[in-house]
Amino acid sequence: MLQPSLALENEFWLKGYEFVAGIDEVGRGAWAGPLVVAAVILPKDFKIPRGLADSKLLKHQQRVKLARIIKEKAVAVSVAEISSRRIDKVKMARATHETFRRAVKKLIPSPDFCLIDAFYIKQFAKKRQEAVKNGDKICASISAASIIAKVHRDLIMRKMHFKYPTYGFGKHKGYGTKLHQEAIKKSGFTNIHRMSYDLNYLVA
Helix, strand or coil: CCCCECHHHHHHHHCCCCCEEEEEEECCCCCECCEEEEEEECCCCCCCCCCCCCHHHCCHHHHHHHHHHHHHHCCEEEEEEECHHHHHHHHHHHHHHHHHHHHHHCCCCCCCEEEEECCCCCCCCHHHEEEECCHHHHEHHHHHHHHHHHHHHHHHHHHHHHHCCCCCHHHHCCCCCHHHHHHHHHHCCCCCECHHHCCHHHCC
């Protein structure tokens, strides 16, 4: 299994970039709830904690524990989210890049270089960023960002479970599971569903 390391960060630190940010998103494929992006700048002496990995490979309590360590040790952490209504209005591709940009701009100090899981950020200088294939699995700062984003979004969706208790958001976090599909068929859509995803067939 791939393991995250600081190899990429070291490459850019050696080139003179002081603050290298890892960036990742959570929630692009969900049917409900926000898209969340996190950005993390790790220190050069960061000790990679045991279990650091792509957030999708970890259990909830592992993610929560690692998120706490990351926030304590990181130079900077930021989180940005964009609502289902905004996603419906501008579509997912534009919404993703908007949220990337917001997360980066919230970082203090500002990053000198960005490593992004699988994406280049539109409207950012290409020479100041790199899209990293499997970034959340091999790059420590991207992996850290994926964990921060996942913990943040999961908390939002657990709160949505109490607002819309019949939908099971606390379990599936807005993704298109069988439980979620059955809830939509029975109760229709909520204000946090992404109607641009053409889910009307579920209630036809």
